[in-house]
Amino acid sequence: MKHLSKFFVVALLVLGFNNLQAQDENNPWQVSFGVNAIDVYPTDDSSTSINLPPYETGTLFSEYFNANDHWNILPSISYIAVSRYIGDGFSIGARGSLNRIENLGDVRVDDVSHFAVDGTIKYNIFQNTKLDPFVEVGGGYTWVDEIGAGTVNGGIGVNYWFTDNIGVVLQTQYKHAFEDYGVKHFQHLGGLNIRFGGTDTDGDGIYDRDDACPEVAGLEAFNGCPDSDGDGIEDGKDSCPDQAGSKEMNGCPDSDGDGIADKDDACPNEAGIAALAGCPDADGDGIADGQDQCPNEAGPAENNGCPWPDSDGDTVLDKDDQCPQVAGTVANNGCPEVTEEVQKQLNDYARTILFDTGKSSIKAESTSVMVDIIQILNEYPNAKFTVEGHTDSVGSAKLNQSLSEKRANSVRDFLIGKGIGSDRLTAIGYGEEKPIATNNTRAGRTQNRRVEINLIK
Template sequence: MKHLSKLLVVVLLVVGFNNVQAQDENNPWQVQFGANAIDVYPTGDVSSFGNEFFNVNDHWNILPSISYVGVSKSVGDGFSIGARGSLNKISKLGDVSVDDLSHYAIDGTIKYNLTKETVIQPFIEVGGGYTWVDEIGAGTVNGGLGINLWFTENLGLTLQSTYKHAFEDYGVKHFQHLAGISVKFGGTDTDGDGIYDKDDACPEVAGLEAFNGCPDADGDGIEDSKDSCPNEAGSKEMNGCPDADGDGVADKDDACPNEAGLAALAGCPDADSDGVADKDDECPNEAGPSENNGCPWPDTDGDGVLDKDDQCPDVAGTVANAGCPEVTEEVQKQLNDYARTILFDTGKSTIKAESTSVMVDIIQILNEYPNAKFTVEGHTDSVGSAKLNQSLSESRALSVKEFLVDKGIEEFRLSAIGYGKDKPIATNNTRAGRAQNRRVEINLVK
């Protein structure tokens, strides 16, 4: 038994430290070492047992050195299990002085902490063990109360009193008082950031205590998992992203990050407030629609109808006629004055060469009214059969239309019709009257 104390210390420490890497919660291991006191007063008298509990001078046996070592492991919910070894010299056996009897004990413990993670932590303990007094051993059942006073998260002072009851007649019933240093350890910190994995929201990435162990790579006070720009320092208002131009649009979403602009235009400015960003606006200082690249619609002919709505953008017209000039009665009369002078070969629809100049005049008038549509009408006198006159009037009207189309007048603007002798403008009883009735008219389609 001489070297039992030394062997016990070594065994307990080896068991404790070999299990450090096997834990899964913060500091589950606790090692205690310190001094113990044995109180065997009185013996055999149950009624007065413990009456002089604090009579240190007369009844406590104290070995002035480290005389106990214990180790325990948390098993959750405030419970822990452990083992403790102690040694002492007994010179006070109750009221009897003895000659330094040796005392050795090995105990198994079950402890329950009444509070968790507090500086002052009371606990109760039960267990059993084996005690040798003067090398005579007996089993004991134990019950005790104690308190841990934690100076730091891992280091504290433990004070405890335990009653050990021996059932054998030769066993020594006694109190054992313990005072020692406690060290907690064994928590796992995979990423080495000082925050145990159990409490670390990012256990494999080094982080900050303020963010439960998660990192803030750009140091802007917003943890990376909530930072839309984790590698660029920004503001909380921008979810951790920078806003260089201060327009309220984060640089990552800002099409113009160095110019203050509008959120609706992806952070770009709009000097003329026309809804087209300056970078896309061909007229940044004049308001205009996006359909015209930010420029105002032009009115080339100055007739008050914008080119986009003007069917005749290069010719001044009226609003009522979609920007095109209107054919007046005077123009209509002039047109027919020319048309009635068109000459044809006798009995045919061939236009005579001498009518070329008048055809040019007609074309010039039609070009001045590019959106107007006209009917080319053919008429004859009453000489000859009605069938022949009808056919001749139709062919002459068609001949004039084809001439005009051939010279550039759009075909959709012209139609041709023959009326034969049905619409005379003079009497057919005279040569002069019949000459007036043989005619072509070009009339506006209204």
């Protein structure tokens, strides 16, 4: 049993010092030192251990707080402990203590030494609090008057932390001896705690465990993350970490105060609107002033922000006006409409066109009439017309048809030669099919030999 106890103590010490886990909490190391008190009275141990005189005992907790009669205390530092946090509230460690027993129960003795080395497993009930209660179990070896015995230990205690690193501890534990000659007893401890060993990679005073940015020096207010531009917004949440800005702009500046961050503002020094990437639109036409050729007059994008002109003032915009230089009607796409009066006048002129007898050549005396016709056609630049040739019934129908076609084409060609668009004129010959008077009289036949110019509707 004695060898087993020694092996147990050594094993705990090895665990405490050689197989500690890697750091994973702030200040994982803790050193404690102070005074300890040994109380062998309330242990219900009636043996006469280690050749000491018999001593009176009570039940386990009888006279537990009778420090005057039963506690043995050295007036100096009498214990030192070291432990290492391993996670989830658990720490393992080792503790050494010494004392001198003068009160053996109710018996007074002289110069009985007490030495103990213990391994500990501690569980802190609340972590990261000033008031820090814990429970502890472990085992070790205790020498009383140079005779040793293995013990198994269990106790409770409480730490109080003044700072992250400095605190005090009060603890009590029961140490039960394995061997029959061992002394069962309570050991009470009170002392100073010092915690250390936390890692601060970036040197900002915030341990890596609590540092959201452990590789970059930062501020405590931001859990160790930096605020490079000093605008009160940590870099990780700052859309412009190198330029001071506002929370409303996610840390970016807004130089023109238009509610659009400079980084997203195409016109950062001129207040504008979001729809135009922060640029102004003075005339409200939806085109940024910088791209608007008429920034003070609303106009469509198709015309570079300028209003469409209406050159002839007929209320039909030039872009839709087929006759932009001549006033017309909306119904006729901005062009003037050929009225019945104009149509009559046009045919009055056309019917006076004279041809050489039996031919399609226009006589010179008809030139003035042709000029009048041209003037009328020019007044209606988008209107299209048919040039129709007619004859009387003298001669064969086949010859008359051919002659009418030739005379119609002769007039068309003349007009085209004077600038009338060829796409506006169509020549048709009707021969003797459409008389407007009788062919039985000379006067009637004269009326039937004619050219008409009619509007294509």
